[in-house]
Amino acid sequence: MNILESIKTKLARKKAREVHYISKATIKQTAKENSIIIKTLEKKNNRRNVPEEEYLTKMRDPNNIVEFDDLHAYFFTDAGVVKAVDGVSFDIPKKSIVGVVGESGCGKSVTSLALMKLLQSPQGQIYSGEIRYASKTGKCYNIADVPKIDMNKIRGNEMSMIFQEPMTSLNPVFRIGEQIDEVLFLHYPDITKEDAKLKSIAMLKLVGIAMPDKIYSAYPHELSGGMRQRVVIAMALACDPNLIIADEPTTALDVTIQAQILDLLREIKDKIDGSIMLITHDLGVIAEMADFVVVMYAGRIIEKGTASEIFKKPMHPYTVGLQKSIPALNLGDERLYTIPGTVPNPINMPNYCYFRDRCNRRFEKCNGAYPALLQVSPTHSVACYLYDEIKTELEKKDGEKIAKK
Numbered sequence: 001m002n003i004l005e006s007i008k009t010k011l012a013r014k015k016a017r018e019v020h021y022i023s024k025a026t027i028k029q030t031a032k033e034n035s036i037i038i039k040t041l042e043k044k045n046n047r048r049n050v051p052e053e054e055y056l057t058k059m060r061d062p063n064n065i066v067e068f069d070d071l072h073a074y075f076f077t078d079a080g081v082v083k084a085v086d087g088v089s090f091d092i093p094k095k096s097i098v099g100v101v102g103e104s105g106c107g108k109s110v111t112s113l114a115l116m117k118l119l120q121s122p123q124g125q126i127y128s129g130e131i132r133y134a135s136k137t138g139k140c141y142n143i144a145d146v147p148k149i150d151m152n153k154i155r156g157n158e159m160s161m162i163f164q165e166p167m168t169s170l171n172p173v174f175r176i177g178e179q180i181d182e183v184l185f186l187h188y189p190d191i192t193k194e195d196a197k198l199k200s201i202a203m204l205k206l207v208g209i210a211m212p213d214k215i216y217s218a219y220p221h222e223l224s225g226g227m228r229q230r231v232v233i234a235m236a237l238a239c240d241p242n243l244i245i246a247d248e249p250t251t252a253l254d255v256t257i258q259a260q261i262l263d264l265l266r267e268i269k270d271k272i273d274g275s276i277m278l279i280t281h282d283l284g285v286i287a288e289m290a291d292f293v294v295v296m297y298a299g300r301i302i303e304k305g306t307a308s309e310i311f312k313k314p315m316h317p318y319t320v321g322l323q324k325s326i327p328a329l330n331l332g333d334e335r336l337y338t339i340p341g342t343v344p345n346p347i348n349m350p351n352y353c354y355f356r357d358r359c360n361r362r363f364e365k366c367n368g369a370y371p372a373l374l375q376v377s378p379t380h381s382v383a384c385y386l387y388d389e390i391k392t393e394l395e396k397k398d399g400e401k402i403a404k405k
């Protein structure tokens with residue numbers, strides 16, 4: 001090999017390293033920058049004896065139970081800042097089911113964890129924005145500002161979370177009954193052991209478990225997946241919540257059981273007279289359940305609207321793609337549609353539409369800056385350049401209206 005060639009290979013290797021690896025110096029620099037930000041944010045989270053007035057606020061609309069307002073939730077990792085949720089705004093109206101949908105890694109779980117203030121700290125932080133929550137007590141909190149210690153009260157008494165895999169919420173070494181009783185003892189410190197047992201059994205009955213007395217003294221491994229999920233729902237109900245966050249509640253279950261659990265969730269929503277934030281990657285589940293739909297992609301909302309708007313008039317090519325990939329019985333042997341490519345990693349995202357490279361309707365304009373969310377009806381918005389003409393028409397109409405006045 002002559003000298004020129006060896007230099008060329010060396011340079012090529014160096015370039016490859018630059019693309020695939022982050023140098024030690026960069027990691028060190030990033031860690032240093034992160035630690036400054038994390039320290040400031042953690043200091044705010046760990047405050048004690050903060051007067052309530054500091055985190056009380058007002059709802060924009062009194063009919064909402066939750067309002068996400070330009071929420072940014074980041075993970076400060078050594079590889080860079082993961083903008084898992086990057087400017088998300090949507091409402092959860094009282095007594096409604098809001099479906100949050102998107103592929104894996106879109107930031108759905110992080111949005112819900114931010115609402116509960118359960119982001120993996122110290123690297124996971126609500127960086128900016130507001131999450132307004134209308135409490136049972138009539139007060140309204142800005143969750144982003146509530147210190148961790150005060151959050152325990154709000155979270156425990158009013159919100160419940162149901163996870164995908166029931167075994168993560170159940171302890172395998174304790175009987176079912178003991179675990180539900182435990183939740184009751186926490187929420188009603190004065191309750192007697194006998195009353196707790198009666199209430200736990202009633203709760204098991206409420207979630208459709210046959211022979212609740214027997215299940216009360218069973219261990220989690222003795223139950224089927226569907227029954228375990230029912231138990232978890234019973235536990236979630238024990239604190240009498242007015243908001244249930246269900247994160248992929250049926251993903252680990254088979255189809256028939258899935259339908260039963262969804263029916264149960266719907267019944268329970270009416271019983272508690274509250275709201276459900278239903279997170280799923282499956283638009284089919286949302287179709288059956290939700291009143292409003294929020295479609296997320298790579299940490300941002302790309303479309304939101306009422307369920308009928310999203311299903312009858314989907315606008316964003318991503319929403320259309322998700323709908324095409326719902327398995328339907330009448331498709332014959334046609335192969336199921338899949339959107340090509342994967343969700344990009346939300347570190348160092350480019351400033352153009354994140355979906356551009358996977359989109360089958362992209363055109364020249366899509367090379368421009370990230371498209372703004374365009375309101376096409378009072379409840380329906382979409383972030384896509386395909387609808388820019390509508391925007392100019394709307395602006396024209398507005399202009400005419402103003403001119404008439």
Ligand SMILES: Nc1ncnc2c1ncn2[C@@H]1O[C@H](COP(=O)(O)OP(=O)(O)O)[C@@H](O)[C@H]1O
Nearest residue numbers: 075082084103104105106107108109110120346
């Ligand atoms: N603890 C963490 N540290 C770093 N990155 C995380 C962490 N948790 C989630 N993320 C990143 O945040 C993004 C959103 O994740 P998530 O909300 O869990 O997605 P999903 O929509 O599937 O629920 C993903 O890119 C994920 O890699």
Ligand SMILES: [Mg+2]
Nearest residue numbers: 108109110247
């Ligand atoms: Mg998730």
